[in-house]
Structures are given as structure tokens and as C-alpha cells.
Amino acid sequence: MAHHDAEDELFLVVRGRLIMRLRDREIEVNEGEFVVVPRGVEHQPYAAEEVEVLLFEPADTLNTGNVRNERTVDRPLSI
Numbered sequence: 001m002a003h004h005d006a007e008d009e010l011f012l013v014v015r016g017r018l019i020m021r022l023r024d025r026e027i028e029v030n031e032g033e034f035v036v037v038p039r040g041v042e043h044q045p046y047a048a049e050e051v052e053v054l055l056f057e058p059a060d061t062l063n064t065g066n067v068r069n070e071r072t073v074d075r076p077l078s079i
Helices: none
Strands: 009-015 016-024 025-029 034-037 043-046 051-055
Touching: 009 016, 009 025, 016 034, 025 034
Parallel strands: none
Antiparallel strands: 009 034, 009 051, 016 025, 016 043
16 A cells, blocks of 8 residues: 655546545445545555546656555656
8 A cells, every 4th residue: 555645635436436445444435426535644546347536636746655666657648
């Protein structure tokens, strides 16, 4: 699990179902719902099936938080 030291993150589920895994529990986030993960909280978003999520965070936030691995994107695409 990863965390972000300085940024809160908001995950809004546009379509499907997201499970936000935390150290002590899992939060189910359904279509039209959102969850805010406070800075410093270890979390791992998970979806058993395809899910569309709108993520609100500062533009310079590293997608893998405090962990660097093959999923890290240093320069995300902008729309």
C-alpha cells in the first residue's frame, strides 16, 4: 500500500464499483459516490471489474505515492 505525504485525494466513481483498501478496512464506493483519502493514509484502490473513476489531486502528485515501481507514471497525459 502507498500513501501521499502532502496531498488528500478524492476518488469519484463515474461508473462501476471501486473498493478502497485501507490498513484496517475496505470501503465500497459505488457509482455516483466518492471517497476522500486524507494525506498520509495508506490506501490501495481495487476493482474486480472495469471501473471509471475521476481522481482529484494536485497535478504534480505521483500516481504511486511514496512507492516507485513499474506502475509509476512520471509524466501523466493531460486532457
